[in-house]
Amino acid sequence: MPRTVDLHAERHGNCIGTYQELGTTNEVVVIGDRGWVHYGDKQLESTRTFAKTYAPDRLPAVEEAIGKARGKYVEYPAREVLQYPGLNLCDLGRAFAKLPGTVSSAGEKGNPRTKGGERTVQLTHGSGGDEVSVHVPEKGGSVPRGVDFTLGDAPALLELGDYDEPVRVKPPDRADIVSAEEVKGLDVSVE
Template identity: 80%
Template sequence: MSESLTLLKGYRSLGLKGEFRGEVSRMIDLHADRHGNCVGTYLELGTTTEVVVIGDRGWARYDDKRLEETRSFAKTYVPDKLAAVEEAVEKARGKYVEYPARQMLQDPGLILCDPGRAFAKVPGAVSSAEETGNPRIKGGERTVQLTHGSGGDEVSVHVPEKGGAVPRGIDFTLGDAPVLLELGDYDEPVRVKPPSRADIVSAEEVKGLDAFAE
């Protein structure tokens, strides 16, 4: 397990796919590196958001279902803001909304776009571990689960039953949220580029998407 955690801490980039179980569970599919680059999607309550982060800038493209739910929420709960929300929804439709990256990464689950922060409290080595759970088979490979700690400090890694300690998955707690991830694309470059200018709107232009914003 220590060897697996050491590998995890040392990857320059990796793919992260799985579930972030916050107040609302999100399914995450991201490829991120330690230089501020991240690309992928997250699914929340049946809606999909595409995300791109490059250094200090980030972009999010919300699907039509998410935008319509924003409109419906405003109509029901803050009807006095409905006009502003509808205007923002139409401006954001099919576009990437540009934010400061630090603001985007405050969104639950998107902290995984910064592996250094996301795995900061995961130990780099452990003094003991036990095999827990049932073996998994994925892609023809059988893996075992090794666990250390308990409660909010519990960490599990899934490693090949045979053939080394490369972490195929990790289960841990991020803040108060359990996170269950499959890992891959180790050290592969994060191929990311900003959206074209014609496909971008600024967060200021669509601030009405937050019905409670002043």
Template identity: 25%
Template sequence: MAAVVGLSACGGKKSDSKDSASSSSSATTAQPQSELAKLSGNEISEKSKQALTSVTSMHMKIDRPGGSGNLDLTLDRQGNCVGTVFKGGGTMEIIKIGNKVWIKGDEAFINRRGGHSERAKLFQGRYIYGTTDDDQVRKTGSACDLAALQAKMAGERDKEEVTKGAPTTVNGQPVIPITSSKKTVIDVAATGKPYPLQVTKADQSKMTLSDFDKPVQPKEPPADQTVDIAKLKEQQGS
């Protein structure tokens, strides 16, 4: 685009060297148009899908109307994860290192799940520890499965036609929005790699993605702050 502007300035009446230098400077400082702007909505969707499925780690924040089911997690493809799940008026911290999982609910979270039982009282202010060999632990830790999340998002887009919107910004970053037939809006980064930076569904639930390919280094909680769920089940015969 800048080259076209420069050539147009040199056409017609001959200009002096000062004018030519001015035109050259203007062309040099002109901002290049995003490559995505030249593509169709489906082409942008495909590029952002490829960018998403190539990442090895990311930060994911999900906000849903009402707040229940919200997530704030950093996760990678090696099974490492750290963050918070908001559900039922309470919060649950989650730490996952490979196949090891630690979860700690606040008082509201525990009370909603039978917090007055003798077993639940053991969990107050402590992490529940287990491995993904346990079905319930594996289910809880599934939120940390980056590969499954990538496959799900890519699969959803394969089934939909999308349209391209006008360039805008999200959190200060230039994006090009694309909208699916189900009214899901995906804001794709217009500079650098075409990552999907924000996904907004028709019900106004919103997923924000960032910190792509940055190391995830969760720390294992101290042993004296944990309850081993396998040992507890063995002691209580359940």
């Protein structure tokens, strides 16, 4: 599971950012129904080590895939990219469909915190199954700065910046892309 995810995402399916896994930072780009992942060298080396240990018969295919993927963006359908833990947050429309563009300051305030000199309070918006806990500026603002949610069994806080602003993203250059089919040897699992 990624330890740190830093994404710029919008409700229209555009997303760009990074996630850390196995001690390396990987880049991700999602535009509509297409996604690209640029795997860091440590991630690729971890795949090689795993294959050597647990699937030595597949090592030649893994080596070939690593050679093709190194320094490139691997292109996937967006739905496959969004299966990575944490990267489902790229799809804000689904991940936070219940989160409104602004939040009423009515309701119980709690859990104050300060970030970047701005003090926020936690508000509960909605009720029952439509309840969302959001952090909004304590004074003079209703635009969410954070959302409390659960990722697996762990509580998490998603910090929001430039909320509801469009994300400007472009696909990687065609010369820097390799298809997932060409590097399917990266998918090493123990059967």
